[in-house]
Amino acid sequence: MPPRDEKIQVDQRKFEPGLATIPAQAYRKALKSGFRFNLMAIGEPSLGKTSTVNTIFKSEIYNEQFVSSTQRIANSDSLIVQEFDLKLKENGVPLILRVIDCPGYGAFIDNSNQVPTIVSYLDGRHRRQFDQEMDIDRDIEKNDDELVHCCLFFFSPNCRTVKELDLECLKAIHNKVNVIPIIAKADSLTLDERHDVSLFDEEKKEEPESKPVAMRRYTFGACEIENDEHSDMRILRHLMIQTHLVDLVNSTKNEKYGNFREHWLTKHPIKFPEKKPETTEELKKRLDKELKDEIMGHKEKLQRIQADMEAVFQKKLQERRMKIAEGERKLEEMQKAHREHMKDEENVIAIKRK
Ligand SMILES: Nc1nc2c(ncn2[C@@H]2O[C@H](COP(=O)(O)OP(=O)(O)OP(=O)(O)O)[C@@H](O)[C@H]2O)c(=O)[nH]1
Numbered sequence: 001m002p003p004r005d006e007k008i009q010v011d012q013r014k015f016e017p018g019l020a021t022i023p024a025q026a027y028r029k030a031l032k033s034g035f036r037f038n039l040m041a042i043g044e045p046s047l048g049k050t051s052t053v054n055t056i057f058k059s060e061i062y063n064e065q066f067v068s069s070t071q072r073i074a075n076s077d078s079l080i081v082q083e084f085d086l087k088l089k090e091n092g093v094p095l096i097l098r099v100i101d102c103p104g105y106g107a108f109i110d111n112s113n114q115v116p117t118i119v120s121y122l123d124g125r126h127r128r129q130f131d132q133e134m135d136i137d138r139d140i141e142k143n144d145d146e147l148v149h150c151c152l153f154f155f156s157p158n159c160r161t162v163k164e165l166d167l168e169c170l171k172a173i174h175n176k177v178n179v180i181p182i183i184a185k186a187d188s189l190t191l192d193e194r195h196d197v198s199l200f201d202e203e204k205k206e207e208p209e210s211k212p213v214a215m216r217r218y219t220f221g222a223c224e225i226e227n228d229e230h231s232d233m234r235i236l237r238h239l240m241i242q243t244h245l246v247d248l249v250n251s252t253k254n255e256k257y258g259n260f261r262e263h264w265l266t267k268h269p270i271k272f273p274e275k276k277p278e279t280t281e282e283l284k285k286r287l288d289k290e291l292k293d294e295i296m297g298h299k300e301k302l303q304r305i306q307a308d309m310e311a312v313f314q315k316k317l318q319e320r321r322m323k324i325a326e327g328e329r330k331l332e333e334m335q336k337a338h339r340e341h342m343k344d345e346e347n348v349i350a351i352k353r354k
């Protein structure tokens with residue numbers, strides 16, 4: 001007898017049911033439904049939020065509908081959460097990008113209501129997701145994930161320590177959204193200062209030299225945005241879009257939204273309507289009623305069957321009667337024809353006798 005393991009081993013040469021096509025199927029489905037990425041940017045005025053998001057996606061994401069912090073400060077005394085959707089496509093791969101900006105963050109003398117505003121926005125997204133899941137008519141194919149998948153959090157380069165407001169905000173949002181901290185305008189730091197706060201460490205890739213390069217010119221030289229020696233922009237884009245976009249989306253759903261869901265359900269457990277236990281009398285009544293209904297049902301069914309059978313019988317009887325009447329009519333015609341024929345024959349014989 002062969003050893004147990006050998007018995008269940010599959011011959012790899014014959015084992016080709018088509019598993020290799022599964023990734024292609026997933027790819028086709030993903031292309032069809034498209035991808036969604038919801039990106040938030042938080043930071044004090046003029047730290048480069050707009051410039052950074054535009055540079056990451058190599059597009060003019062922000063348009064005239066977006067309010068800058070300067071406009072917000074002039075027109076109001078608090079922050080707003082502003083969202084803007086746009087469709088991007090690269091080599092046939094569609095992405096719906098939602099940029100969520102918070103113009104006015106850290107811009108006022110009293111910034112005390114700002115963190116609650118951001119938290120309530122994030123909780124609102126989670127709550128919406130939860131309500132959609134609980135909806136009896138939920139459409140699971142619909143790609144309208146509105147959770148915030150990533151937050152670029154900008155720190156001012158001029159501070160020795162993290163500001164009170166930033167700390168409060170990070171504490172409040174870190175378990176609601178994936179946060180990527182960014183030292184804004186790091187090109188204004190010296191090399192030593194920059195080394196101390198370097199966020200990413202990745203292999204460098206050569207860019208073709210002939211391409212035009214985005215850069216900032218200073219009296220002392222130029223800062224190339226896509227050059228890893230000068231800026232972490234290329235590495236940030238690589239991490240956020242090329243290697244970890246799906247991870248960010250999934251971890252938001254599984255961990256961040258999962259936290260909210262667990263917390264929410266603990267606080268608001270789903271209550272099913274309580275049913276009072278039946279008394280013996282009620283049980284007897286219910287069973288009697290069910291029995292009566294069943295007997296009535298059977299009687300009605302029997303009556304229907306009898307009526308159907310009667311109708312079929314009457315129909316067949318009618319057909320048979322008509323057939324007999326037709327036969328009689330034909331027989332009469334034949335007798336009549338025969339009588340006439342005999343009469344003719346008699347006439348012919350009488351004539352011959354004369
Ligand atoms: N030195 C330097 N300047 C930058 C950088 N990014 C943006 N800037 C400049 O900073 C200024 C403000 O940039 P924005 O991108 O509008 O900043 P923002 O944070 O969106 O500003 P608000 O929306 O008003 O809060 C512009 O003049 C940019 O050119 C950077 O990395 N380094």
Ligand SMILES: [Mg+2]
Binds near residue numbers: 049050068069
């Ligand atoms: Mg801006």
